[in-house]
Amino acid sequence: MRARLIVDLAAIAANWRRLAVAGAPAETAAVVKADAYGLGLAAVAPTLARAGCRHFFVARLEEGIALRALLPDSRIFVLDGVGPGEAGVFRAHRLVPVLNHEGQIARWREAAAAAGEPLEAALHVDTGMTRLGLADDRVLALEPADFEGIRLVLIVSHLACADDPDHPLNARQLSTFLGIRQRFATIPASLAASSGIFLGRAFHFDLLRPGAALYGVNPTPGRPNPMQPVVELRAPVIQIHDIRSVRTVGYGATRELPSGVRVATIAAGYADGILRAASDRAVARYADFELPIVGRVSMDLVTLDVSAVPPERIGEGCEVTLIGGADGVDRLAAAAGTIGYEVLARLGPRCARHYLPAEPGP
Numbered sequence: 550m551r552a553r554l555i556v557d558l559a560a561i562a563a564n565w566r567r568l569a570v571a572g573a574p575a576e577t578a579a580v581v582k583a584d585a586y587g588l589g590l591a592a593v594a595p596t597l598a599r600a601g602c603r604h605f606f607v608a609r610l611e612e613g614i615a616l617r618a619l620l621p622d623s624r625i626f627v628l629d630g631v632g633p634g635e636a637g638v639f640r641a642h643r644l645v646p647v648l649n650h651e652g653q654i655a656r657w658r659e660a661a662a663a664a665g666e667p668l669e670a671a672l673h674v675d676t677g678m679t680r681l682g683l684a685d686d687r688v689l690a691l692e693p694a695d696f697e698g699i700r701l702v703l704i705v706s707h708l709a710c711a712d713d714p715d716h717p718l719n720a721r722q723l724s725t726f727l728g729i730r731q732r733f734a735t736i737p738a739s740l741a742a743s744s745g746i747f748l749g750r751a752f753h754f755d756l757l758r759p760g761a762a763l764y765g766v767n768p769t770p771g772r773p774n775p776m777q778p779v780v781e782l783r784a785p786v787i788q789i790h791d792i793r794s795v796r797t798v799g800y801g802a803t804r805e806l807p808s809g810v811r812v813a814t815i816a817a818g819y820a821d822g823i824l825r826a827a828s829d830r831a832v833a834r835y836a837d838f839e840l841p842i843v844g845r846v847s848m849d850l851v852t853l854d855v856s857a858v859p860p861e862r863i864g865e866g867c868e869v870t871l872i873g874g875a876d877g878v879d880r881l882a883a884a885a886g887t888i889g890y891e892v893l894a895r896l897g898p899r900c901a902r903h904y905l906p907a908e909p910g911p
């Protein structure tokens with residue numbers, strides 16, 4: 550008996566297609582870094598490729614190598630860019646570095662000279678996030694000779710506040726990006742990730758880079774979620790307690806429960822991805838019942854108030870849903886004071902993963 554993570558591959562494919570149709574004529578890539586946001590690269594990436602996705606982004610070189618083994622024909626961009634001593638590995642696996650600074654540009658230029666053939670790369674321009682990418686003024690200072698042997702196939706920038714449509718930085722980043730774009734007019738450009746797609750066509754350029762939205766996270770916080778839910782986390786009841794006199798539950802004795810309350814202990818904890826910050830705040834589901842977490846989430850277990858469920862309807866082995874339904878990921882995140890991205894990325898390797906197939910079976 551252990552927690553089960555159910556990943557709906559058909560919903561991931563549908564979410565990708567939805568963005569691809571809405572975003573056309575821009576092309577839609579897929580961001581599959583961090584093991585496809587914790588959902589399993591080996592299942593997710595081929596699903597997206599079969600749905601029609603041809604461009605993929607990962608963060609780390611190792612993720613690119615793993616993805617290349619799954620997808621022999623896709624274009625794979627590595628957002629971290631090419632580090633010292635890595636150029637040969639990039640070439641061996643046909644990975645395209647996103648060049649973030651002058652050192653990386655020089656490294657790739659030298660790799661091209663050594664190879665005696667042009668090498669593809671993307672260029673990341675920092676338009677206001679100050680994380681990765683060459684600041685816009687330094688990009689304008691670059692000479693054509695700096696790119697000798699480098700075939701730029703994409704100009705990338707990333708929005709800091711796309712989930713807040715009214716934030717003034719969106720327009721400032723767009724205007725800076727448009728300025729840079731003039732310098733590289735013939736090269737495809739990419740600005741929007743999940744939330745940026747919903748800022749409108751002016752932000753779309755040639756290639757969209759959604760990650761979280763593919764996996765069911767709401768890219769438009771505060772508005773209805775346009776994406777289909779993708780994940781469900783279910784875990785079984787191990788034990789039920791009938792409280793007969795006032796007592797506390799869990800570490801730290803944070804909750805005192807009166808007589809008459811019934812508590813179910815569930816086989817999922819923070820090692821499975823139920824964030825400890827959701828202690829005493831998140832709500833699980835069982836049939837039509839909402840079951841509040843009572844007491845602290847511990848490593849292996851959570852305790853739920855199941856008083857609302859008729860005793861004969863719940864017992865050992867019954868599965869409750871800890872994440873599920875529309876906005877399940879975002880709801881747990883809100884209860885824990887974080888974002889859906891972090892909930893997904895922390896879904897533990899200890900859960901058994903079950904994939905609902907994207908295509909109907911034979």
Ligand SMILES: *Cc1c(COP(=O)(O)O)cnc(C)c1O
Pocket residue numbers: 580582628707741742743744758759760761762
């Ligand atoms: C993670 C990432 C994305 C995807 O962002 P989502 O908000 O998950 O769609 C796109 N571009 C860059 C540079 C990223 O780091």
